[in-house]
Amino acid sequence: MQLDPHWQSLIDYDQRHIWHPYSASPNPTAPIGVTATQGSRLTLANGWQVVDGMSSWWAAIHGYNHPTIMQAMKNQIDTMPHIMFGGLTHEPAIELAKRLIALTPDGLEKVFFADSGSVAMEVAIKIALQYWISQGKTQKTQMLSIRQGYHGDTFATMAVCDPINGMHHLFNEVLRPSLFAPAPQMGFGIDGDNQDIAELEKILQQHHPQIAALTLEPIVQGAGGMRFYRPAYLKAARELCTQYNVLMIADEIATGFGRTGKLFACEWAKITPDIMTLGKALTGGNLTLAAVLCTDQISDTLCLGKPGVLMHGPTFMANPLACATAIASIDLLLASPWQTHIADIEQHLLTELMPLQALDGVAEVRVLGAIGVVELEKTDLGPKIQAAALEAGAWVRPFGKLIYTMPAFNIPAGELHQLTNAIKVAIQSSLCA
Numbered sequence: 001m002q003l004d005p006h007w008q009s010l011i012d013y014d015q016r017h018i019w020h021p022y023s024a025s026p027n028p029t030a031p032i033g034v035t036a037t038q039g040s041r042l043t044l045a046n047g048w049q050v051v052d053g054m055s056s057w058w059a060a061i062h063g064y065n066h067p068t069i070m071q072a073m074k075n076q077i078d079t080m081p082h083i084m085f086g087g088l089t090h091e092p093a094i095e096l097a098k099r100l101i102a103l104t105p106d107g108l109e110k111v112f113f114a115d116s117g118s119v120a121m122e123v124a125i126k127i128a129l130q131y132w133i134s135q136g137k138t139q140k141t142q143m144l145s146i147r148q149g150y151h152g153d154t155f156a157t158m159a160v161c162d163p164i165n166g167m168h169h170l171f172n173e174v175l176r177p178s179l180f181a182p183a184p185q186m187g188f189g190i191d192g193d194n195q196d197i198a199e200l201e202k203i204l205q206q207h208h209p210q211i212a213a214l215t216l217e218p219i220v221q222g223a224g225g226m227r228f229y230r231p232a233y234l235k236a237a238r239e240l241c242t243q244y245n246v247l248m249i250a251d252e253i254a255t256g257f258g259r260t261g262k263l264f265a266c267e268w269a270k271i272t273p274d275i276m277t278l279g280k281a282l283t284g285g286n287l288t289l290a291a292v293l294c295t296d297q298i299s300d301t302l303c304l305g306k307p308g309v310l311m312h313g314p315t316f317m318a319n320p321l322a323c324a325t326a327i328a329s330i331d332l333l334l335a336s337p338w339q340t341h342i343a344d345i346e347q348h349l350l351t352e353l354m355p356l357q358a359l360d361g362v363a364e365v366r367v368l369g370a371i372g373v374v375e376l377e378k379t380d381l382g383p384k385i386q387a388a389a390l391e392a393g394a395w396v397r398p399f400g401k402l403i404y405t406m407p408a409f410n411i412p413a414g415e416l417h418q419l420t421n422a423i424k425v426a427i428q429s430s431l432c433a
């Protein structure tokens, strides 16, 4: 990448001093400088303009710098960017809570605002544990999760990520051991043989007196493998949790706010989890904010025990600027024809990416809602494909064998074409080389 001296020195400094997600330091790979964003376009430090295929990891569902959201953020900055939430409250938090309670599955009535997805999952796990402690059921301390899952990078969440490919097996000795059910059979539209459900039931049957909660990502397993599974599994998991007196934590941090074609992926199975986590697209990708919702029954029970309060409270809890941004993003989403946008993106991804399945070296192509995944047979082509896609005008960030895209819902048709074209060209050239 050709850079002017100013940018070259910035990148050199970055490589020597700054950690990036899952990076080494000093960093052998030069990160790519970005100077501006607009809609679904990124301007890079070398002057290139490319189409964004990642929505900054599921988050920027309206593209970047949307004027409505920018205005809401400016208004909030001028009034009250931040105030502590201990003993105080404000309209952005209250208005956002109203929306989340109204939009999420029936029965979720309580909201806890956290700073990031991982922290939201920590709080969800803590709520589940404290729920049982409050009732004196102190043996219910284990978490059950499903393989190929991903729930975050902090310690309690690492323990419920896939134990092998969940990026955290390094820490197995210090993590609290969790139970794992096999991953659901792959395929959203399949008629499964239900062996996966039977395996889940076997574990619940055997261990339910020790299990506090089941954690899962509804319908789409994200960073643990970009796998889609059928609503029948999710529905069965809900029923089994009720039957065996185990709480269900639905992690909608990646799937929430329309990505799969439903506002929340739980709607595919028409279920209400006991606890739900939201993050990523909550602010339309503009600021970090996450939320944990739970039922009245959970909060009432938890608060009956000692000490009678939920033992968590981040410094920047319910940051007003982030809450105002989330309100603007949600209102914008609901006022837009988002279902049509997602159906159009889904159709386009199916038409353009499915044919890649015929290529030697491509294991599978799958599409659900505004998510397209090309799974390769080999894991080491990612950097090459990323570079080739950039040359062809699109930013994607492959992960192992997975080349995937989740564009903004309002991406213009021409840019969506440029994106899928770049993905195709990059995969074809890298597989043939």
Ligand SMILES: *Cc1c(COP(=O)(O)O)cnc(C)c1O
Pocket: 116, 117, 118, 119, 121, 150, 151, 152, 153, 217, 222, 223, 251, 252, 253, 254, 279, 280
């Ligand atoms: C990204 C993600 C998280 C973690 O969120 P952070 O904001 O990165 O801490 C947790 N669960 C799922 C399903 C995610 O996709």
